[in-house]
Amino acid sequence: MEKGIVMTSYYHYHNGSWTKQALHVEDIRPEDITWTERISEMSVMTGNILKIETREDHEALWGSHIYRQSLGDEADHADFQFYLDRDDLILMNIDVPKMFSYTEVELLNDKSRRSAVETFYIIIKNTTHEYMAQIDIFEQKLHSILWEVKERNNIKILNQVAEADHQLLLCKTQIVTVTELFMMTEEAFGKEVEESKYYYQMKMRVERARFLINAYEEEIDALLDFENLVSSYRGNEITKTLTIFTALFAPATLLGAIWGMNFKYMPELDWKLGYLMALLLMIMVTYFIYIYLKGKGWMGNLLDNKSHHKNKFF
Incomplete structure (x- = not known):
């Protein structure tokens, strides 16, 4: 491959069905108000980067989203790139089984005829499964610490509390990013997206995650106050x-x-x-x-x- 030429594969959802293509980014001819004008920018994005465009005749979101982040290693994470408007959804660097709960063949044969926005909600909701699992693990760890404080009070316990607080902050950061992405779809596509059941499911998932994190934050604060008292x-x-x-x-x-x-x-x-x-x-x-x-x-x-x-x- 020639130097400077970038080969990329992407999944394209349009008119209710998926296709997979592998092309040189440089070979894609940008066309105004379509996904092609953003593909080159998307291909080099990493981490959590979200952008929105709301013109009179066109609304779109694009960027990069981290869907898996280790609570113990900053470098241990995975992201994907996306573009979304009313008609098209483009995904790059995705793990199909993790994001859709079925194989690539089943994905390409999907004829559900959902809108692009509804399909995007399904993807984001599926990527939050790991975040919710991390919150469940955190809950078990916090429960253990609550009882260890009664048995002994020393620097080891205080270090565990601080570590748990740090992990909770990481979970909160991840959910904040998902919440922002969810809110940006509302901003771009208006109230019409609220009529979808996938919108409601995503909304409930985000609210549940935020409720759990806020509740655990209060528990951590109470635990630190109790530790200071003892x-x-x-x-x-x-x-x-x-x-x-x-x-x-x-x-x-x-x-x-x-x-x-x-x-x-x-x-x-x-x-x-x-x-x-x-x-x-x-x-x-x-x-x-x-x-x-x-x-x-x-x-x-x-x-x-x-x-x-x-x-x-x-």
């Missing part, structure tokens, strides 16, 4: 515990430091019962501080074994 409480309990132990053993530490000095003249060193008296003094002062803290209610749940059961949140 972490804050446990952190305060740890700080309080360390403070109490410091207060209880401060007298013994102080007295031990005093009698650990190496001055030559220390009268207590000659006391016959000095050792015993020092121990008793340390115990008495520590006990007095304990009684004082408990009387003030500052001991909290530190010594309450029942409040620290492993299946409790706090």
Whole structure:
């Protein structure tokens, strides 16, 4: 093949039936207000690119649409290119079984006589199956995280929550693109498309996906708030515990430091019962501080074994 010559195959839906053609893009002669004037532009599009044209005598959509996106790898995705007007639907780089749920032979023998717009709705609805499956997987993961938070509260759980939130954002981005594409067909072709059952099915699919994503966003936000609450409480309990132990053993530490000095003249060193008296003094002062803290209610749940059961949140 000569350099600069691009060979492409495309599916063309016109007058209720499909045809498949393989041509050099450069050999297609552009004609005004037909798909031929966009084929060269479409052939080099990748990713999510949507364009619309609404002239007085002609309405059309064309662009590139990602129909499969991995939630773990940005580069792992697949897209197709399309052109749509009232009479023609052009598809390039498509996976027929995935988009139509039947083989290429069955597609080319399809004589359903739908309009081009209705056929496009069927395709877009089928491409959302994988998005909906990803949302279902996300739902299972979120359910697992909700129960893991009760069992343990650490950086691993927080990382799982952040990862789930990122995946939800990816799902939302994908559904936003589908929603925009759906809305653009309404803008281009007007209210007449609303009479089709395929329009209604697509509308319900988009609304269901958006409802699920919004609901899961609220759950993620609530989970993060709950995680912050549990972490804050446990952190305060740890700080309080360390403070109490410091207060209880401060007298013994102080007295031990005093009698650990190496001055030559220390009268207590000659006391016959000095050792015993020092121990008793340390115990008495520590006990007095304990009684004082408990009387003030500052001991909290530190010594309450029942409040620290492993299946409790706090």
